[in-house]
């Protein structure tokens with residue numbers, strides 16, 4: 570049984586994020602960390618973890634249950650110089666890039682990574698085509714079953730939410746254009762996951 574304090578569609582994909590953490594990860598950053606649940610899990614796999622969120626209420630919740638090698642900062646990750654760029658071996662962004670223009674979010678996230686670092690984005694998109702609606706419909710029974718098994722779908726009260734502006738096709742094309750060589754997968758519970766490795770300096 571899971572030790573998570575609650576289950577929702579973001580928490581459901583934490584295991585995928587954790588599996589993507591590179592061996593020997595020294596510094597990790599979780600942007601839009603919310604109440605810090607993922608950042609605390611990353612702390613078991615990384616030397617140090619920074620969780621950043623611009624919501625004072627989320628950072629208050631995160632600090633209330635912080636672990637030793639995790640720090641939480643109330644900050645806007647998009648603002649230059651607020652979060653140190655070019656130093657993180659691993660950057661995760663779960664359900665946060667749709668809070669701004671996708672291009673701006675990806676540009677900033679890639680700058681935060683150290684050369685050779687890995688970015689994982691778990692994101693939302695809207696249905697644009699009939700096929701999108703059909704695929705999304707397949708998630709309904711899976712969601713019902715999982716929610717039943719996990720005691721319902723819940724999350725921290727007051728967590729800032731936004732609706733996604735881009736549809737599935739738009740976000741897939743933008744990811745492939747902005748993150749050459751990325752692995753993009755649409756998942757059943759209305760999330761996509763992009764994994765991208767930043768080239769090392771001097772690599773082609």
Ligand SMILES: C[S@@+](CC[C@H](N)C(=O)[O-])C[C@H]1O[C@@H](n2cnc3c(N)ncnc32)[C@H](O)[C@@H]1O
Pocket residue numbers: 579580600601602603604621622623624627644645646647662663664665668669728729730731
């Ligand atoms: C839908 S919540 C997801 C939180 C968490 N990642 C999770 O999966 O539970 C999105 C979070 O991103 C934060 N956020 C949105 N834009 C941000 C920005 N530019 N800088 C920092 N945090 C941001 C919001 O305050 C909110 O807590």
